[in-house]
Amino acid sequence: MKILRKTLLLFWLGLTPLAAISGPTVDINTADSEILVDELVGIGPQKAMAIVQYRRQHGPFQQVEDLALVDGIGPKTVEQNRSRMTVAESTEGEKGQQQ
Numbered sequence: 496m497k498i499l500r501k502t503l504l505l506f507w508l509g510l511t512p513l514a515a516i517s518g519p520t521v522d523i524n525t526a527d528s529e530i531l532v533d534e535l536v537g538i539g540p541q542k543a544m545a546i547v548q549y550r551r552q553h554g555p556f557q558q559v560e561d562l563a564l565v566d567g568i569g570p571k572t573v574e575q576n577r578s579r580m581t582v583a584e585s586t587e588g589e590k591g592q593q594q
Contacts, residue, residue: 520578520579521535521581522580522582523562523581523582528540528543531546542565545567555583559582561582
């Protein structure tokens with residue numbers, strides 16, 4: 496029984512770093528500026544506000560790469576955050592609200 500507990504403990508400890516690395520993803524179509532700042536690398540308050548403003552003016556992002564269309568955000572920032580971001584499929588109602 497001790498061996499089983501020890502094995503399970505070692506297994507659990509081995510998976511813990513993976514959970515910390517992967518973390519939750521941020522939906523760049525719904526996240527507010529505070530979440531964008533907290534969860535994305537290289538995104539400060541001004542860039543986060545630019546993302547939110549871009550969404551309001553142009554509607555939801557269709558893909559993560561579209562984030563580079565926002566002034567001040569380039570392909571390098573997109574690549575640094577690719578694993579942290581997602582775009583949810585928007586419905587017609589959401590598109591109408593965004594425009």
